[in-house]
Amino acid sequence: MERMKVLAEWSYTPVQSRLGYTRETIWLGLGKGDGDYRFEKRPVSDDMIDKFIGGRGFGLRLLWDAVTPDTKWNDPENEIVISGGPICGITQYPGAGKCYSVFLSPLTEQTYNSNAGGYFAPLLKFSGFDALELQGKSNVEVVIFIDGDNGRVQILESNIKDDKNAYTVTEYLHEYFAEDEKDKKNISVVSSGEAAAYTYWGCMNFSFYDPRRKVARLKQAGRGGGGTVLHDKNVLALVVKMSHVSGTSTGPADTTTLSRVGSKLHKEIRDFDDVQCRMRTVGTAHLNEIMNDYDLLPVHNYKFGRHKDIANIHSDEYTKRFAQGMPDGCWYGCSLSCAKATPPFRLATGPWKGREVIVDGPEYETAAGLGSNIGVFDPEWTIEANFYADHYGIDTISLGTGIAFVCECYGLGLITRENTGGLELNFGNKADIMELIHRMALGADEFSRTVALGTRRMKKLFAEKYGADRRVMEDIAMEGQGLEASEYRCQESIAQWGGYFLTLKGPQHDEAWLIFMDMVNKQLPTFEDKAEALFYFPNFRLWFSLVGLCKLPWNDIEPEDNHTKYKGIDAAKVPEHVQNYVDIYNAVTGKNVTKDDLITMSERVYNFERIFNLRMGKGKRTDHNCPNRGLGPVFEDEWNVRPEYFDGKLKEAGVEPDGMNVREKIAKLQEYRRGQWEHLVDAVYKRRGWNRNGIPTLETVRRLGIDYPDVVELLEKNLKPEDAF
Amino acid sequence: MIKVNGEEIPWHEGMTVQNILDAKNFTFRMISVWINENPVERRENYNSTPVPDGAEVEVVHMMSGG
Numbered sequence: 001m002e003r004m005k006v007l008a009e010w011s012y013t014p015v016q017s018r019l020g021y022t023r024e025t026i027w028l029g030l031g032k033g034d035g036d037y038r039f040e041k042r043p044v045s046d047d048m049i050d051k052f053i054g055g056r057g058f059g060l061r062l063l064w065d066a067v068t069p070d071t072k073w074n075d076p077e078n079e080i081v082i083s084g085g086p087i088c089g090i091t092q093y094p095g096a097g098k099c100y101s102v103f104l105s106p107l108t109e110q111t112y113n114s115n116a117g118g119y120f121a122p123l124l125k126f127s128g129f130d131a132l133e134l135q136g137k138s139n140v141e142v143v144i145f146i147d148g149d150n151g152r153v154q155i156l157e158s159n160i161k162d163d164k165n166a167y168t169v170t171e172y173l174h175e176y177f178a179e180d181e182k183d184k185k186n187i188s189v190v191s192s193g194e195a196a197a198y199t200y201w202g203c204m205n206f207s208f209y210d211p212r213r214k215v216a217r218l219k220q221a222g223r224g225g226g227g228t229v230l231h232d233k234n235v236l237a238l239v240v241k242m243s244h245v246s247g248t249s250t251g252p253a254d255t256t257t258l259s260r261v262g263s264k265l266h267k268e269i270r271d272f273d274d275v276q277c278r279m280r281t282v283g284t285a286h287l288n289e290i291m292n293d294y295d296l297l298p299v300h301n302y303k304f305g306r307h308k309d310i311a312n313i314h315s316d317e318y319t320k321r322f323a324q325g326m327p328d329g330c331w332y333g334c335s336l337s338c339a340k341a342t343p344p345f346r347l348a349t350g351p352w353k354g355r356e357v358i359v360d361g362p363e364y365e366t367a368a369g370l371g372s373n374i375g376v377f378d379p380e381w382t383i384e385a386n387f388y389a390d391h392y393g394i395d396t397i398s399l400g401t402g403i404a405f406v407c408e409c410y411g412l413g414l415i416t417r418e419n420t421g422g423l424e425l426n427f428g429n430k431a432d433i434m435e436l437i438h439r440m441a442l443g444a445d446e447f448s449r450t451v452a453l454g455t456r457r458m459k460k461l462f463a464e465k466y467g468a469d470r471r472v473m474e475d476i477a478m479e480g481q482g483l484e485a486s487e488y489r490c491q492e493s494i495a496q497w498g499g500y501f502l503t504l505k506g507p508q509h510d511e512a513w514l515i516f517m518d519m520v521n522k523q524l525p526t527f528e529d530k531a532e533a534l535f536y537f538p539n540f541r542l543w544f545s546l547v548g549l550c551k552l553p554w555n556d557i558e559p560e561d562n563h564t565k566y567k568g569i570d571a572a573k574v575p576e577h578v579q580n581y582v583d584i585y586n587a588v589t590g591k592n593v594t595k596d597d598l599i600t601m602s603e604r605v606y607n608f609e610r611i612f613n614l615r616m617g618k619g620k621r622t623d624h625n626c627p628n629r630g631l632g633p634v635f636e637d638e639w640n641v642r643p644e645y646f647d648g649k650l651k652e653a654g655v656e657p658d659g660m661n662v663r664e665k666i667a668k669l670q671e672y673r674r675g676q677w678e679h680l681v682d683a684v685y686k687r688r689g690w691n692r693n694g695i696p697t698l699e700t701v702r703r704l705g706i707d708y709p710d711v712v713e714l715l716e717k718n719l720k721p722e723d724a725f
Numbered sequence: 726m727i728k729v730n731g732e733e734i735p736w737h738e739g740m741t742v743q744n745i746l747d748a749k750n751f752t753f754r755m756i757s758v759w760i761n762e763n764p765v766e767r768r769e770n771y772n773s774t775p776v777p778d779g780a781e782v783e784v785v786h787m788m789s790g791g
Binding site for chain 1: 756785786
């Protein structure tokens with residue numbers, strides 16, 4: 001194997017993690033296209049640990065210091081900061097290998113945080129670093145190698161010239177840096193793919209080596225364009241290697257408690273997963289038919305919530321296609337094992353046509369986004385699209401939602417075959433949609449390069465280049481803050497309008513998923529109730545991103561008696577699992593926090609992130625917008641699938657539908673719901689301690705202890721008396 | 726009549742929890758059912774648990790998604 005040329009090298013003495021922290025980060029400077037490579041070890045202050053905890057919190061704090069209000073995503077000053085958090089790397093409790101990446105996003109032009117499983121963050125910590133900052137732009141394509149075993153960091157000139165897609169790069173680098181087959185599991189690679197050169201949907205693929213299948217597996221920090229930023233820095237891959245991993249590598253204060261709490265959850269998973277979510281057999285794809293049953297499955301760009309062909313993509317169909325009986329955790333000790341993969345799968349299209357590959361997923365979001373939402377009800381096709389999206393480095397969620405928008409535009413005649421380079425992009429036209437994906441990877445033509453810039457830019461460019469009706473596109477494009485919505489239909493849940501569109505980074509489901517609670521259970525009858533849920537759940541879920549945990553073991557498995565011991569919203573919080581988190585956090589760090597403290601820890605970072613976005617020229621009420629398709633039907637065919645239901649909704653709004661045609665009814669319902677949206681925005685802002693313009697108040701930042709001088713100065717410039725509640 | 730999550734639905738003799746779930750198409754596995762403030766123990770009891778006329782039934786779906 002040809003060795004790569006060492007462009008720069010730096011040695012350091014790795015510090016062992018103690019109480020969850022090494023208290024050191026590494027800054028890697030790639031220069032400004034001038035080959036000026038630099039390395040710096042930076043101390044972690046007490047304030048950083050106390051206020052920002054780790055993971056996403058560390059990422060935001062470090063990025064704040066690295067950029068200015070004028071920094072753009074493709075400026076050298078932009079960073080990718082990768083960090084796990086204090087709990088990241090424990091092996092006693094499931095889901096403890098999560099990695100958080102923070103950067104200025106090409107899609108949203110503000111901060112973004114994206115998470116993935118895989119081994120990178122734990123191995124980075126055990127190599128001596130609580131976080132990695134990557135800044136600058138290299139003048140040649142590089143591979144960065146952090147060798148925790150030998151206390152050495154190398155910047156290498158990449159020798160991969162032909163196929164720079166993720167599976168190729170990852171397999172090669174596991175082979176390149178491993179001493180033998182057994183050593184491959186001690187390596188984790190972060191890469192994107194060739195599409196990252198053209199798309200703002202570039203994802204980062206985080207690897208772990210699967211010794212049973214003898215392949216590198218990929219988990220995606222998919223959203224927000226982190227892979228695009230990585231490519232812009234001319235970094236083909238980041239690699240970390242660390243051979244010494246044990247259950248005490250984090251240096252926990254209380255191993256006995258970790259083992260006790262972990263054992264309890266392992267037992268729950270073993271005893272109840274088969275009758276609860278079946279994560280071990282099908283992963284999150286267990287939701288496919290459930291979402292259909294509740295009219296929540298996105299079909300044809302979110303127009304409809306169910307489809308007659310649902311049986312084709314039923315979770316049983318995916319269960320049959322996933323290898324069973326394999327311990328599919330993406331970090332040691334995760335018995336929930338949701339990282340499903342296919343047996344060898346023969347590709348039918350593209351550059352690897354005819355080759356057999358192992359495909360990770362599809363998870364629910366991909367099964368719906370590259371399935372029902374684009375009118376495809378064919379698991380084999382979706383598995384292939386999933387493979388190529390990962391391989392090319394494209395986020396499957398934005399890809400699915402973006403193509404759904406394209407298909408609807410095509411069906412409406414807003415764009416034509418002349419514009420699309422000859423592709424017929426009707427919903428369900430599998431061959432031409434797959435061809436579009438392949439073209440996007442190569443930046444093959446103007447149309448595929450336009451689509452690859454994301455839905456917000458498509459609206460503008462379709463109007464400018466092709467004369468498409470901008471008003472119609474604004475109605476139907478399911479994006480917020482520049483990010484494509486993930487794969488749930490939120491129209492009939494007012495709380496979920498907020499769960500999607502009153503978020504920090506755009507309509508991604510990792511803040512709050514309140515649809516059942518609001519729409520089905522009817523537990524949030526008032527705007528104040530909805531606002532309370534939109535305060536608690538985003539903050540609770542944010543906590544996982546501070547400490548390095550996966551959300552799934554929180555509520556995709558429950559204690560046997562959770563549903564009888566607790567009632568209503570209390571049950572939804574899964575109190576015993578929340579106590580588990582308190583216990584393991586204290587057991588790792590030696591601290592003594594309570595359940596309430598978890599929320600305060602998150603609230604601090606939540607508000608800091610909001611203020612960061614204000615600093616970048618966003619973060620105001622105008623940036624929180626919900627498209628009409630998110631609020632209700634836009635076209636008559638959407639209304640006509642459930643006319644009695646929607647007539648009933650008008651009556652609830654005090655509007656008598658008799659005598660109105662469907663267009664008039666749609667207009668009335670949209671008008672009413674737009675008013676409700678504004679009520680919701682006010683209620684949520686008030687509960688979060690923000691003003692009417694969506695800006696955290698001075699009182700809020702003082703209460704949370706994040707009243708740093710530059711934060712206060714920024715707020716004083718932007719808080720207006722007329723916006724106060 | 727009975728109420729399910731605040732909505733009135735007709736009651737019939739011999740009505741069980743499972744009848745309600747079927748009628749409402751509540752297929753999600755992660756639910757808790759309470760009748761007149763009393764929890765119903767396990768899913769396997771839904772077929773055999775009667776629902777009295779006038780009952781207030783809560784069928785709480787746990788949070789899901791993502």
